[in-house]
Structure formats: C-alpha cells, structure tokens
Amino acid sequence: MYKSILSGAFHGMESFLVQVEADISDGLPCMDMIGYLSSEVKETRERVRVGIKNSGYQLPVKRITINLSPADVRKGGSAFDLPVALALLAASGQMDEAAKMADAARENEEARGTGEYLVLGEMGLDGTIKPVKGVFPILMHALDMGIGKCIVPIENREEAEAVDGMQVRAVSSLAEAVSVWTGRQNAGGSSDDRNAEEEKTENDKTVGSLVINRENKKDFADVCGQEMAKRAAEIAAAGFHNLLLVGPPGSGKSMIAERIPTIMPLMSREESIAVTKICSMAGKLQKGEGMVWQRPFLQPHHTITAQALVGGGNTPMPGIVTLAHRGVLFLDELPEFGREKLDLLRQPVEDKKVQIIRARYACTYPSDFLLAGAMNPCPCGYYPDLHKCNCTDQERERYQKRVSGALLNRLDICAEVGRIEWGQLQKQGNESSAVISKRVQKAINRQKIRYGMDNKFNADLSNEETILYCGMNAGAERILERTYTKYQLNPRSLFRIRRLARTIADLAESDEIKEVHVSEAIALNKGLWHA
Structure with a gap:
C-alpha cells in the first residue's frame, strides 16, 4: 500500500x-x-x-x-x-x-x-x-x-x-x-x-514580544566621559555606519560598543522576518520565542574559525556574519583575529552578502550588519603615552598591519577613546540610552521619508544614490574637495564621507549638508586614511 x-x-x-x-x-x-x-x-x-x-x-x-x-x-x-x-x-x-x-x-x-x-x-x-x-x-x-x-x-x-x-x-x-x-x-x-491564561489578541502578542525583546540592562548612562566616542556611536546607529574604536585598555571601548543596540530602533516587519528565518535555520530561537524584533548583537571570540565566521560546512549553515544580519557584529581586540580571518569580512561589509561555494553546493547568505571593532593602538595598549608604552615603532607597525588597509577602507568612523580623568568619573547625570535613542529615531524617520522605505539607512546608499541624496552647499563642497586633494583620498572614502555627513545632518534635522556637518564627518573618518 x-x-x-x-x-x-x-x-x-x-x-x-x-x-x-x-x-x-x-x-x-x-x-x-x-x-x-x-x-x-x-x-x-x-x-x-x-x-x-x-x-x-x-x-x-x-x-x-x-x-x-x-x-x-x-x-x-x-x-x-x-x-x-x-x-x-x-x-x-x-x-x-x-x-x-x-x-x-x-x-x-x-x-x-x-x-x-x-x-x-x-x-x-x-x-x-x-x-x-x-x-x-x-x-x-x-x-x-x-x-x-x-x-x-x-x-x-x-x-x-x-x-x-x-x-x-x-x-x-x-x-x-x-x-x-x-x-x-x-x-x-x-x-x-x-x-x-494564554489567550491574547494578535496586537497583545506583538506588544508583549517587543517589550521582552527590548529588555536590556545596559545603558549609555553607565559610560563616564568619552563624549567623542559616544557621539560616534550615536552617528553609527543613526546611519548604520561601521565603527572602529581605538584606545588603551579599560577606557570603555567595549562598554560603548555593547550599548549600541540600546539606541537602535526596533526592526521593521520585513527585517524581523529575515532575521527570524536566519535564527530558525541556525536553531538560535529561544524557547517560546516567535518573531525576533530586537536587532542581533554578536561578539565572537578572536579564536573563532573562518567557517564559523562566514558560514559553510558539509551541510551549509549560516555563520556569525549572517546571524548578525540587520544587527551589530562587535569584534573586540580586532588585530587578535588575524589578518586572514578579518579579510573574509571584506565581501560581507561591502556587498551585504556572503557567497559560500563548495564542490557540492553554492549558496548566498545575507550579511547586512553594522560592524563595530575595538583595538588598542599598540601591543601594550598605551601609545601615545610614552611614559607607559614600551613598544618599538616596528612592533606598533606590525600590530596595526594585522588589520588590512582594505578592511579599514570599508569602515566609516574611527573614534579615539582616551583615558578618563578623575572629574569625569565623578560626574553624575550622564546622558541615557533613552535620550540618545530619541535623536537616533528622529534621524531614521527622516531617512524613511527620504527613501520611502522602512529599512534603508544612509550607509546603504549606492554611489548613484549618494550623489542624488547627499547634496552639499558650496562651502561644504569646497571643504570636501580640498580634503580629497590634500590627502589623496580614493573615491570609496569620498563617498563614505558624503554618506556620513548626510547622517550627521539628519541628526541635526537639516535638509542640507553644511560645512559643520562635512567637517565632523572628515574628522571621524580621518583615522582610517593611513590605510
């Protein structure tokens, strides 16, 4: 039968x-x-x-x-x-x-x-x-x-x-x-x-899952000082820009990066469906969890294998870069991952996807994430404080070369995280994630109106779209032209500065990119130019 x-x-x-x-x-x-x-x-x-x-x-x-x-x-x-x-x-x-x-x-x-x-x-x-x-x-x-x-x-x-x-x-x-x-x-x-006792309306379920997924005890109010680095994190969250934090040990680099999700908006339904699919395939959904609404935050250890990072295997499975889709991928102690593994991120960061090709299969995974990295300026971590730093110039150069220029050129923001002074540690009333999140949400709402989409950020713009949407006044254009010529920047850096300036203008609720906006964008991007 x-x-x-x-x-x-x-x-x-x-x-x-x-x-x-x-x-x-x-x-x-x-x-x-x-x-x-x-x-x-x-x-x-x-x-x-x-x-x-x-x-x-x-x-x-x-x-x-x-x-x-x-x-x-x-x-x-x-x-x-x-x-x-x-x-x-x-x-x-x-x-x-x-x-x-x-x-x-x-x-x-x-x-x-x-x-x-x-x-x-x-x-x-x-x-x-x-x-x-x-x-x-x-x-x-x-x-x-x-x-x-x-x-x-x-x-x-x-x-x-x-x-x-x-x-x-x-x-x-x-x-x-x-x-x-x-x-x-x-x-x-x-x-x-x-x-x-389990009967709820569909609206109640949605609201309930939002509340549960938003639960996060970490807050920017815990971070003392580091106003420049917190400003960089705010801009990164508002435009989905890749971020690198550089500073000595214990200065708060990891604290800042771990709090980026607390100022990011909840995902749109389209984003939530994509992330839920990935989590379901990888078996990462929590017990009793339906849709995933909070943006993912992943922080792999530097001993991670290349396959675990980008995906693959005998039976294809998503890697960390895919599990971080539409969320934050934080790589602490960036140089310790090794140049070979870090260079695997070049395609995901640039193309927002990763192609896995093996003898028996070929598949493409989405990998549109905000890359946040943190590193020391040298092996001991204390340069340029020569009273503490005992590294030679050659050691510093070898250490920094562990991160390839090709990857650094794909980042948008480089912020220095310096030593915190005593007075900053005693300061009360630091700005909370809730306050920062309101500014970020306003900037994102402007992007939604401009692009007519719920899940398109300034960092997602193509070169053609950047020219269309990132227009500057004459003064800002002159500043950018002088900088491009003086420092011999490449076109990729030029377009990234334009997109970054667009996000800064959105945070300032300005339709036009002005001199102050492009100047701040140049200052935030400048730390990556040696690459």
Missing part, C-alpha cells in the same frame, strides 16, 4: 517542499530509505522503527520503501521523522475508520487547495516529538505555495504561529500526531485550542 505526506526542508537560505512517500509490499522484510539523504536523515529509519513500537503501533514485517522527493536535492536534519512515521502508519492500514473519513474530507479540501498538512518533527525512541530547526522559513514557503495547515512539535509552536495565515497543530507525541491527522482531536498546543 502507498501513502504520501508533505514535509519540507531548507538548503542555504532557500526552503522547499518534500514529498515523503511510503510503500509497503510483499517481499523480503527490510526498510529502505532513498532520495539523496544525509546521515542524520538515514538515521530516521531506526528512530521511527523503535518510536512506532514504543507508541503502541506495529511496523509490518514486509518490504518497506521510503522515498523523499525531489531526489536531486540533498536533504538534512531530523525533521522527517514524524512525516515518515505517519506515512508508514497510513500505508500499513493502522489508521482507523476515522482516518478514512478524515482522508475523504481532506481530499475534498485538497481539491480546493486548502486541506493538506505539512508535517515536521523529530521523534524520540519513546515516540515523543522533539523540536527541529527551520520551521519558520519552511512554513513561510509552504504558505506561499498554498499550504495552510501544519503539524509541528509543541516546542516550535510559537515559531510556527508567527507565520500569519498558517493553521498550526502542535503535538508532543506520535499518538497526538495520529489523532490530529485522523481528525479525532486538535492537539493540546494547537492555535485553535489555547488555554485561557
């Missing part, structure tokens, strides 16, 4: 539907699985065999063939356990009369394009259903293909319910999944049968 059940998978950033086909026929007892499978999918055979037995069902002593179609796409993960188990039970005739009635009703619904379930879930040896990766992007794709119902693990319920228009049935065991499939009951975790 033959039975087919719909499931799904993802490869890189692309999701696709998978038809799980089961056929049971007379012959030598065996269970074969085919369809270009990875090792974890091949292990489905044993998990399903034991899980079916321990759930009170029987696996027929016949020839069993499982096919996952399309057969020309490699399939990975453990999400096929549940659809394979349901297909086997249906093909072996172990669904009761209610299943036949439900199948008949489902066939009528499928004729109208509304009735077929998409099934995802890993199964334990005792028949329990465990969470899987990639539920959100798979269901988004299924909805686009006209599939409106799904059966998922109960731990993935919030993630699945974040897909508007998807009817979700969440199950915790194979027995529950069978009951849902046969139409005998809704699962306890379904979107149609919620507990009274």
Whole structure:
C-alpha cells in the first residue's frame, strides 16, 4: 500500500517542499530509505522503527520503501521523522475508520487547495516529538505555495504561529500526531485550542514580544566621559555606519560598543522576518520565542574559525556574519583575529552578502550588519603615552598591519577613546540610552521619508544614490574637495564621507549638508586614511 505526506526542508537560505512517500509490499522484510539523504536523515529509519513500537503501533514485517522527493536535492536534519512515521502508519492500514473519513474530507479540501498538512518533527525512541530547526522559513514557503495547515512539535509552536495565515497543530507525541491527522482531536498546543491564561489578541502578542525583546540592562548612562566616542556611536546607529574604536585598555571601548543596540530602533516587519528565518535555520530561537524584533548583537571570540565566521560546512549553515544580519557584529581586540580571518569580512561589509561555494553546493547568505571593532593602538595598549608604552615603532607597525588597509577602507568612523580623568568619573547625570535613542529615531524617520522605505539607512546608499541624496552647499563642497586633494583620498572614502555627513545632518534635522556637518564627518573618518 502507498501513502504520501508533505514535509519540507531548507538548503542555504532557500526552503522547499518534500514529498515523503511510503510503500509497503510483499517481499523480503527490510526498510529502505532513498532520495539523496544525509546521515542524520538515514538515521530516521531506526528512530521511527523503535518510536512506532514504543507508541503502541506495529511496523509490518514486509518490504518497506521510503522515498523523499525531489531526489536531486540533498536533504538534512531530523525533521522527517514524524512525516515518515505517519506515512508508514497510513500505508500499513493502522489508521482507523476515522482516518478514512478524515482522508475523504481532506481530499475534498485538497481539491480546493486548502486541506493538506505539512508535517515536521523529530521523534524520540519513546515516540515523543522533539523540536527541529527551520520551521519558520519552511512554513513561510509552504504558505506561499498554498499550504495552510501544519503539524509541528509543541516546542516550535510559537515559531510556527508567527507565520500569519498558517493553521498550526502542535503535538508532543506520535499518538497526538495520529489523532490530529485522523481528525479525532486538535492537539493540546494547537492555535485553535489555547488555554485561557494564554489567550491574547494578535496586537497583545506583538506588544508583549517587543517589550521582552527590548529588555536590556545596559545603558549609555553607565559610560563616564568619552563624549567623542559616544557621539560616534550615536552617528553609527543613526546611519548604520561601521565603527572602529581605538584606545588603551579599560577606557570603555567595549562598554560603548555593547550599548549600541540600546539606541537602535526596533526592526521593521520585513527585517524581523529575515532575521527570524536566519535564527530558525541556525536553531538560535529561544524557547517560546516567535518573531525576533530586537536587532542581533554578536561578539565572537578572536579564536573563532573562518567557517564559523562566514558560514559553510558539509551541510551549509549560516555563520556569525549572517546571524548578525540587520544587527551589530562587535569584534573586540580586532588585530587578535588575524589578518586572514578579518579579510573574509571584506565581501560581507561591502556587498551585504556572503557567497559560500563548495564542490557540492553554492549558496548566498545575507550579511547586512553594522560592524563595530575595538583595538588598542599598540601591543601594550598605551601609545601615545610614552611614559607607559614600551613598544618599538616596528612592533606598533606590525600590530596595526594585522588589520588590512582594505578592511579599514570599508569602515566609516574611527573614534579615539582616551583615558578618563578623575572629574569625569565623578560626574553624575550622564546622558541615557533613552535620550540618545530619541535623536537616533528622529534621524531614521527622516531617512524613511527620504527613501520611502522602512529599512534603508544612509550607509546603504549606492554611489548613484549618494550623489542624488547627499547634496552639499558650496562651502561644504569646497571643504570636501580640498580634503580629497590634500590627502589623496580614493573615491570609496569620498563617498563614505558624503554618506556620513548626510547622517550627521539628519541628526541635526537639516535638509542640507553644511560645512559643520562635512567637517565632523572628515574628522571621524580621518583615522582610517593611513590605510
């Protein structure tokens, strides 16, 4: 007997539907699985065999063939356990009369394009259903293909319910999944049968998730002094500009960088969907979390591998640069990462994407992030204080060359973070993140109106758009021309200064870029010119 059940998978950033086909026929007892499978999918055979037995069902002593179609796409993960188990039970005739009635009703619904379930879930040896990766992007794709119902693990319920228009049935065991499939009951975790204490309007859910995701105890009010560096962080957040902080140990570089997310706006819905897809594929969604609204903040250690940084592997998975998409990637002690790994950031920083090409696959991941770096001016960290610094000129030069000029040329802001004086430490009433955030939001609102988009910042402008939107008055143009000629800047630096000046003007609520704006932009960009 033959039975087919719909499931799904993802490869890189692309999701696709998978038809799980089961056929049971007379012959030598065996269970074969085919369809270009990875090792974890091949292990489905044993998990399903034991899980079916321990759930009170029987696996027929016949020839069993499982096919996952399309057969020309490699399939990975453990999400096929549940659809394979349901297909086997249906093909072996172990669904009761209610299943036949439900199948008949489902066939009528499928004729109208509304009735077929998409099934995802890993199964334990005792028949329990465990969470899987990639539920959100798979269901988004299924909805686009006209599939409106799904059966998922109960731990993935919030993630699945974040897909508007998807009817979700969440199950915790194979027995529950069978009951849902046969139409005998809704699962306890379904979107149609919620507990009274969990009942909320869709608006309440959204507001609640915003409040939870915005919880951050770090605040710019904790940072004493360092007004120039805080100003640089404000400009970076307002225009999504890349930032480098340079200063001695203990001066507050990391404190400032870690507080940048507290002054950035919440993501637009389009940005949130993109980030949620990435987190779902990487298995980074927190328990009970649906949509991700807060911008990511990632701070990898300098011992990170190149593959973990940009992504890849036998089965393609996103790296840190992709997990930081539309958020902040903070690299503390920048030179310690090594020139080879830092140069891998050149394409993501410039093109806002990273291409992973291997012998068996090629995929492209988004990587549009704000890069924040922090470094000491020399190996000991105290230059130019010659009373403390004991580094030679050659040592300082070798240290700074660990960060290539090609990467530095792709940054927008370089701010010095100096030693904090005693009086600054005693100062009370430092400006809070809430106050700075209001100025940043006003600047971003101006950008939304100017570009007609919710998720386009000044740093995202192309060269043509920079010429169109970053017009200066005559005095500002003369200052920029003199600087370009005197310091022999390259065109990339010129356009970055223009975009930076546009952000400074937005913070000043000025439609025109004036002399004071371009002068500040030049001062903030000047520390990168030696590259």
